[in-house]
Amino acid sequence: MYHGANNNSVAYNLWKMPSDETFFHYAVVTLFLITPPTYLSCRYTTAPYGRHHRKGWGPTIPSSLAWFLMESPTVWFTLVLFPLGQHKSNPKSIILISPFLFHYIHRTFIYPLRIYRSKKQYPVSIALMAFIYNLFNSYLQTRWVSQYADDYESDVWFWIRFCCGLLVFTVGMFVNVRSDMMLVRLKKKDDNVKNGYKIPRNGLFEYVSCANYFGEIVEWFGWAVMTGSWVGLGFMLYTCANLVPRAVANHKWYLEKFGEDYPKQRKAVFPFLY
Numbered sequence: 001m002y003h004g005a006n007n008n009s010v011a012y013n014l015w016k017m018p019s020d021e022t023f024f025h026y027a028v029v030t031l032f033l034i035t036p037p038t039y040l041s042c043r044y045t046t047a048p049y050g051r052h053h054r055k056g057w058g059p060t061i062p063s064s065l066a067w068f069l070m071e072s073p074t075v076w077f078t079l080v081l082f083p084l085g086q087h088k089s090n091p092k093s094i095i096l097i098s099p100f101l102f103h104y105i106h107r108t109f110i111y112p113l114r115i116y117r118s119k120k121q122y123p124v125s126i127a128l129m130a131f132i133y134n135l136f137n138s139y140l141q142t143r144w145v146s147q148y149a150d151d152y153e154s155d156v157w158f159w160i161r162f163c164c165g166l167l168v169f170t171v172g173m174f175v176n177v178r179s180d181m182m183l184v185r186l187k188k189k190d191d192n193v194k195n196g197y198k199i200p201r202n203g204l205f206e207y208v209s210c211a212n213y214f215g216e217i218v219e220w221f222g223w224a225v226m227t228g229s230w231v232g233l234g235f236m237l238y239t240c241a242n243l244v245p246r247a248v249a250n251h252k253w254y255l256e257k258f259g260e261d262y263p264k265q266r267k268a269v270f271p272f273l274y
């Protein structure tokens with residue numbers, strides 16, 4: 001017994017909690033704490049890759065390799081951590097982690113193949129930051145699903161939440177993947193137009209400049225519903241902190257690049273809103 005701390009004190013609770021639970025607890029808090037500064041830094045410094053690529057960010061590697069390397073923890077780390085959880089054999093836990101893995105198997109293996117022929121370079125510094133975030137986030141999401149989720153017993157509530165969330169997630173992933181494919185195909189069509197960039201048309205691009213980012217945000221909103229957890233909500237908010245400022249920067253870039261030709265009614269990322 002730790003003498004010198006009463007039963008309600010932080011010190012007593014820290015002493016009482018097993019170490020992974022303590023670590024997990026602080027990791028969740030960290031996710032929420034890093035979200036506002038991430039939003040602010042993305043708002044004032046657009047990550048220097050893709051159309052915003054610029055010198056001064058250190059060595060670079062081909063974009064497709066960067067995407068493969070920096071996204072890979074979401075697959076291998078998830079697969080390493082999942083079996084360590086108490087719910088590793090629970091069918092509900094296995095079903096719950098599947099959409100997360102499905103998204104990231106696509107992002108890690110298929111998306112880099114789609115952009116394989118792009119000559120774009122990606123700064124190692126940015127890829128490293130994304131790699132560290134992906135390690136951290138995979139830890140959070142996987143440990144929640146396979147170890148800390150505590151409502152696998154409540155059948156009805158679990159399935160209602162899972163089905164509603166999965167529906168939203170599926171719509172989001174469809175929009176995200178389809179929009180990415182439309183953009184990548186645009187570039188392949190004519191590499192001489194404004195540095196290979198063209199005005200995207202059709203689908204949700206009629207409403208927003210970054211339909212792929214909108215799809216991604218919808219996906220992780222679905223994930224937050226599916227998991228019904230702080231980690232799911234935190235991940236969705238962090239995705240917004242990352243992608244909304246970038247969408248605003250992309251939107252501004254389109255307006256500057258294409259001027260009067262660019263459709264006036266389009267928003268940056270949220271149809272009719274923003």
Ligand SMILES: NC(=O)c1ccc[n+]([C@@H]2O[C@H](COP(=O)([O-])OP(=O)(O)OC[C@H]3O[C@@H](n4cnc5c(N)ncnc54)[C@H](OP(=O)(O)O)[C@@H]3O)[C@@H](O)[C@H]2O)c1
Pocket residue numbers: 049050051063115118120176180183184186187196197198199200212213216238239242243
């Ligand atoms: N969860 C997160 O926090 C997070 C963070 C970042 C990205 N992502 C996801 O990762 C995916 C890729 O992100 P991104 O930032 O690279 O997206 P992006 O800037 O829209 O680029 C996607 C691909 O399309 C090409 N492209 C974009 N606009 C084009 C246009 N107008 N004409 C021709 N080609 C165009 C790009 O070429 P260039 O590379 O040459 O520009 C790139 O190959 C997205 O699905 C996004 O949602 C997720």
